[in-house]
Amino acid sequence: MSIHKYPYPVPAGDMQLLRLPGLNPEDVILDEQGRVLCGLEDGSIVRMNADGSDAVVVANTGGRPLGLEWLPDGRLLVCDCLLGLLAVDLSNQAVEVLVDSVNGKKLMICNNASVAKDGTIYFSDSSKRYLLTKIQSDIIEHIATGRLLRRNVDGSVDVLLENLQFANGVVLAPDESFVLVAQTGGGKIDRVWLKGAKAGQHDMFADNLPGLPDNLSLGSDGLIWLAMPSATDFRLKIIHRLPTIVRRLIARLSEMLPVAEMRNVLLMAFNADGECVHFVEGDPLRFHLVTGVREHNGKLYVGSVEESAVAVMPVPLALPRWKTTLAAHY
Numbered sequence: 001m002s003i004h005k006y007p008y009p010v011p012a013g014d015m016q017l018l019r020l021p022g023l024n025p026e027d028v029i030l031d032e033q034g035r036v037l038c039g040l041e042d043g044s045i046v047r048m049n050a051d052g053s054d055a056v057v058v059a060n061t062g063g064r065p066l067g068l069e070w071l072p073d074g075r076l077l078v079c080d081c082l083l084g085l086l087a088v089d090l091s092n093q094a095v096e097v098l099v100d101s102v103n104g105k106k107l108m109i110c111n112n113a114s115v116a117k118d119g120t121i122y123f124s125d126s127s128k129r130y131l132l133t134k135i136q137s138d139i140i141e142h143i144a145t146g147r148l149l150r151r152n153v154d155g156s157v158d159v160l161l162e163n164l165q166f167a168n169g170v171v172l173a174p175d176e177s178f179v180l181v182a183q184t185g186g187g188k189i190d191r192v193w194l195k196g197a198k199a200g201q202h203d204m205f206a207d208n209l210p211g212l213p214d215n216l217s218l219g220s221d222g223l224i225w226l227a228m229p230s231a232t233d234f235r236l237k238i239i240h241r242l243p244t245i246v247r248r249l250i251a252r253l254s255e256m257l258p259v260a261e262m263r264n265v266l267l268m269a270f271n272a273d274g275e276c277v278h279f280v281e282g283d284p285l286r287f288h289l290v291t292g293v294r295e296h297n298g299k300l301y302v303g304s305v306e307e308s309a310v311a312v313m314p315v316p317l318a319l320p321r322w323k324t325t326l327a328a329h330y
Contacts, residue, residue, distance in 0.1 A: 006210050009266060009281035010316045012300070017286065017309040018052030025303040025310050027112070027215055027292035029068040029076075034296070038303055038310055039065025039078060045088065052310075059093045061086055064132065067112035067170070067215060067292070072119050079110040081132045085123055085151065099123075102149060102157050109135075112215050114172040114179065121151040122160070122179045124167035137251040138166050139185040139212075142240045148181040148192065160192050161202060169216030171224055173272050180205050180224065182213035187232060189213060205274050211266045215303075219269065219295030221315070223277055227293040227302065228266040263288040265311070267300060277318050287311045 018036065025038035025046070037047045043062050048055035063082035071077050071087055077098075078086040084100030084107045100107060102125070109126035116122070128145035130138045138145075146167030150158045161167075165185030172179050177195045182188075188207035193199050211228030219225050239250055265282030267290065280300070282290075292303035295315060302311040 006268075006276055007279055007319055009279045010319070012265075012267075012280050012282045012313040012316060014313070015265075015283050015286055016052075016312040018048060018312060019055075019309050020046055020048075021055055021057070022046065023308050024305045025292075025307070026066045026305050027068045028294045028301045028303040028310055029070070030294060030296050030301065031070075036301055036310060037068060037076070038292075039068060045076065045078070045090070047090075050312075058090045059088050059095070061088065061095055066110070066132075067123070069113050069115050071115055072117065077113055077115060077121065079113050079123060081109045081111065084110050085113065085121065098155075099149075099151055099157055102147075102159065111168055112170045112182075114170045114216075114218070116172060116176055119153045122170050122172065123149055123151065124164075124170050124181055125149060126166050126168060126184075135166070140236070140239060140251040141244070141247050142185055143244065144185070146183070146185075148179070148190075161190060164190070168214050169226065171216035171218050173224075174218065174222050175272075180216055182216055182226065184212050184214060187212060189216070189226070206270065206276075209268075210279075211264065214290070215292040217292070217294050220297055221269075221295055223269040223271060223295065225293045225295050225300075226268045226270070227290045228264070228268065229289045229291050229305070230262050231264050231266060233262070265290050265302070267293050267302070269295070278316065279319065280313075280316055282311065282313055 022040035024041040028038050043060045044057045045059040047058045061080050063080040065078045067079035069077040076088045085098045087096045107125045111124045111126045113123035125147045127138045144163040144165045146164035148161040165183040168184045169182035178193045187209045189205040191205040192202045212230045214227045263284035267280040269278035289306040294301045
């Protein structure tokens with residue numbers, strides 16, 4: 001495996017918190033009016049102004065919304081980890097199930113998605129073994145069962161990649177020539193080529209990341225943004241080298257023991273060539289466990305699975321190109 005080097009993170013500017021009428025906005029998206037939408041743990045979809053005012057529940061999936069994207073018909077695409085891939089009409093709160101099973105087996109954790117211009121949907125199913133409440137066990141056991149899936153416009157579903165270590169964030173390249181999927185348990189991002197001479201092939205887009213990768217998104221700046229809820233833990237790398245039976249035992253023990261909290265606000269941005277353009281660190285004393293990030297007009301809107309707010313911070317200046325090659329790990 002190649003060794004990628006990353007710069008030290010650049011501190012973000014002042015962080016603003018947009019308070020919510022609920023908990024744990026895992027992902028964030030903006031609409032054409034610049035309003036912020038996020039999904040909460042009680043199934044609510046909340047919309048508010050960019051300054052946090054007028055927060056209102058505009059729909060409820062009845063499950064647990066994770067990744068959010070817009071469909072070409074104007075409906076909100078929701079990856080619901082309990083119900084599957086959903087299309088939500090915010091005008092009347094109607095919820096349509098697009099995919100809830102693949103090859104006769106129910107999706108366990110429909111997690112994140114990206115939508116092509118023609119309506120084709122690329123999305124992740126994180127695990128075949130565990131529900132979201134057992135994410136820690138899945139990552140510790142390190143038994144790869146995650147998948148990258150594609151829902152075609154005719155409704156059929158293809159498996160593009162499988163045997164992934166907790167498949168998570170998904171994003172299409174700006175020109176839709178490839179799709180990326182993050183492996184949280186593997187600390188890397190895979191690429192599947194969709195067009196050109198490499199169509200159908202897959203390779204590595206980024207590996208040895210300085211944190212555990214979560215949601216991916218395409219910013220208005222054309223960059224690919226990544227949220228990382230935790231910095232890389234060397235103890236996890238050691239555990240992954242142990243025999244399977246030992247990893248399973250550790251996973252069972254971890255379910256009974258409190259987990260030491262590691263507070264981080266870590267965000268990265270890559271260009272289409274896989275070069276790190278931004279590595280941002282926010283204030284972990286005010287916000288943490290970031291899982292989703294959306295860049296919009298020079299600001300970063302950040303979601304979390306442990307907060308009752310969306311964090312907003314400015315995008316720092318881009319890293320000088322020579323700094324992206326420094327052998328400095330966070």
